[in-house]
Amino acid sequence: MNYTQKMLRDDALRGKNIVVTGGGSGLGKAMTKYFLELGAQVGITSRNIEKLQNTVKELEGETGGKCFAIQCDVRHYDQVEAMRDEAVSKMGSVDVLLNNAAGNFISPTERLSANAFDTIIDIVLKGSKNCTLAFGKHWIDQEEKDKTILNIVTTYAWTGSAYVVPSATAKAGVLAMTRSLAVEWAKYGIRSNAIAPGPFPTKGAWDRLLPGDLKEKFDLAKKVPLKRVGEHQELANLAAYLVSDFSAYVNGEVITIDGGEWLKGAGQFNILEQIPEELWDQLEQMIKSKGKK
Ligand code: HXC
Ligand code: NAP
Numbered sequence: 001m002n003y004t005q006k007m008l009r010d011d012a013l014r015g016k017n018i019v020v021t022g023g024g025s026g027l028g029k030a031m032t033k034y035f036l037e038l039g040a041q042v043g044i045t046s047r048n049i050e051k052l053q054n055t056v057k058e059l060e061g062e063t064g065g066k067c068f069a070i071q072c073d074v075r076h077y078d079q080v081e082a083m084r085d086e087a088v089s090k091m092g093s094v095d096v097l098l099n100n101a102a103g104n105f106i107s108p109t110e111r112l113s114a115n116a117f118d119t120i121i122d123i124v125l126k127g128s129k130n131c132t133l134a135f136g137k138h139w140i141d142q143e144e145k146d147k148t149i150l151n152i153v154t155t156y157a158w159t160g161s162a163y164v165v166p167s168a169t170a171k172a173g174v175l176a177m178t179r180s181l182a183v184e185w186a187k188y189g190i191r192s193n194a195i196a197p198g199p200f201p202t203k204g205a206w207d208r209l210l211p212g213d214l215k216e217k218f219d220l221a222k223k224v225p226l227k228r229v230g231e232h233q234e235l236a237n238l239a240a241y242l243v244s245d246f247s248a249y250v251n252g253e254v255i256t257i258d259g260g261e262w263l264k265g266a267g268q269f270n271i272l273e274q275i276p277e278e279l280w281d282q283l284e285q286m287i288k289s290k291g292k293k
Helices: 026-037 049-063 077-091 114-141 165-184 203-209 232-243 261-266 270-274 277-292
Strands: 017-021 041-046 066-071 096-099 147-152 190-197 254-257
Touching (some): 017 026, 017 077, 017 114, 026 066, 026 203, 026 232, 041 049, 077 114, 096 114, 114 147, 114 165, 114 190, 147 165, 165 190, 165 254, 190 232, 232 254
Parallel strands (some): 017 041, 017 096, 041 066, 096 147, 190 254
């Protein structure tokens, strides 16, 4: 099975102009690369302009597409409005906002300062809200239609998770915003959807969530029923579909792409996976014989 194949036909995103927050690294960069390959123009934005410019150079060289670097800290609404205006002036218009920028680290919650908690909420929830509001207001004011907002959340947006509480709190808010606006802004021709990825190794996430030898101690692939982590192209395929016209009737959805990881933690008897095949015969006999007494 070749799950790293590129899914959509060439030119599937030709004519689309896309803004990817946090597009200079990790999953944002992987999605940007595929969007460029499919013919879209992409504006990538984050705090570090040098990193963005290097990514633009690399991806334009690899894909022959048109990519723009725009500096912006999504925590500040004035910067987000300026980023939107620059994206519109460079690309002519914007069709898709991909809220991908995030901050995260592991910590027992009682060890966090109020500012540490705020920092994550500000990047993830307030940042996604700032971008959504700035682009949404613009599209509605200009009466532009056929727009898409795609938010990157996580599966712990609905399960919650210990030791990443600010991130879980913020991602839950982003998910609520996705579903709420899917209904409210549909009348303006704006769709809202989300992707909840399971483990997709990136430097940004792994250095902060599995520092030091935690990478070896906690092999995340073992938590996944499919026994592997995700490939960036798999996520890029899903994102490309969700920002393309092929998904025009998908609205308010969160699509999980995690190899079954979160459900494995949720099902009460999933732990029985540890029982070897031979033991099942004995167990069946024991249960059946009890039923006969
Ligand atoms: C406790 C910490 C901390 C830590 C920072 N702080 N790191 N507290 N444990 N490990 C505290 C600081 O002491 C400070 O509080 C406050 O947080 C802000 O820290 P700064 O370093 O000043 O913030 P800033 O420079 O804005 O950097 C933000 C950041 C950083 C989030 C802390 O890590 C960052 O830039 N991250 C961006 C990329 C990222 O995180 N990517 C991973 C996404 S992965 P005080 O009180 O001292 O001022 C992801 C995956 C989820 O979301 C699912 C995976 C399976
Ligand atoms: P990453 O490479 O660290 O990406 C995070 C990006 O956000 C960086 O490019 C960073 O760029 C940008 N960013 C951080 N703070 C910002 C701010 N204040 N303003 C603007 N941009 C900011 O990590 P990743 O793994 O690719 O994560 C991408 C997304 O996937 C995130 O939403 C994450 O929660 C989600 N996710 C990842 C995984 C996984 O396994 N990797 C799993 C579930 C969900 P700068 O530092 O230049 O600002």
